Amino acid sequence: MKRVYVLLMLAVFTLPAYAQIMLDSSFTISGSADVYFRTNLNSSNTLIEDGYETGRTVAPGSSFANLPGFSLGMFNLIGEYSSDKYGFKADLVFGPRGRDAVFNSEPALAIVNQLYGWVMLGDKVKATLGNFNTYLGYEVISPTVNYNYSTSYMFSYGPFSHTGLKLDFDLGSGFSLTGALMNPTDWTDFNPFGELNYGAQLGYAGDAFSGFLNYLGGPGYNQIDFTGGAQVSDNFFLGLNATSAVDLFSGVALYAQVAASESVGFGLRGEYFVDHGLGIVGGTTDASESVMDLTLSMNYTVGNFRLIPEVRVDLFSADDSVITDSAYNAAADAYAPTAFSKNLASFVLAAVYSF
DSSP, rough: HHHHHHHHHHHHHHHHHHHHHOOOOEEEEEEEEEEEEESSSSOOOOEEOOOSSSEOOOSSSSSOOOOOOOEEEEEEEEEEESSSSSSEEEEEESSOOOOOOOOOOOOOGGEEEEEEEEESSSSEEEEEEEEEESSSOOOOOOTTOSSSSSOHHHHHHHEEEEEEEEEEEEEETEEEEEEEEEESOOOOOSSSSOOEEEEEEEEEOOSSSSEEEEEETTTTTTEEEEEEEOSSSSEEEEEEEEEETTEEEEEEEEEEEEEEESSSEEEEEEEEEEEESSSSSOSSSOOOOOEEEEEEEEEEEEEEEEEEEEEEEEEETTTSSEEEEEEEEEEEEEEEEEEESSSSEEEEEEEEEEE
């Protein structure tokens, strides 16, 4: 009898809140799921040992679409409430893409991509507190937003997410200003260093053109970034991203997208990326190595489903950047590289569903 009484009391107290959420259209649940197949066209797809990592296959040095064969992307689940004055967002990720996006998180929190609340401080100022994806760069973590499935080097080695406080100011006539105080980049659960980063953005968003000048700074880190886009015609869009992180990396990328029909489109990304000492291009920190990423993607869309066949070519400045073949060494009981190249061609077939 006691258990029945408790259940009735729970129903009385929770039903009004549940009904309010169900009847309030400001609360939404959305998300996505993606999977892909990837293979190298001019390099071995078997395990290699390259002196740095063991048990990996050759792949472009950018994030996410770099696993061999049939591979998993991520499942993304987003709960969001928005009113005129306040709101919140909880963004959860599962799978390899999500794991890589929150790489600094503790295991128990490694599914939290974003978690923040916001409130309007008057008509023109919005305050956001919590963990939010970065405001720098052209590309984002979710594959539903990017036209190309694989990501650029600039996106991969710039910040993914921040935790802190930011203020967004509506300056009118399409102009906006953002200021932020945050944990060190990608330390989203807590701050282990006792230091803070600071950021700013000056933006303009119009019907045919948008542009955002971004800055991120902190102890030993300074990055300036520009992202812009223009709807040149009804069927043609042109985007630009340029960035420079002092003593770390710099790059520029052009994005051209053409709609051939309501369901078929083509997108070309041309990126030039320079490694100023990270050691991610060419495997050395002694000199500034570079890479050019040329990625051609077709988007075939039916409802909420998108199929993305993609061909990518990475052209490196260093002659031995790519292992094109490997062989099993019985004495060492491991695969070892046997041939090298400065170019890598790969193919990706991705499927993305959003809801």
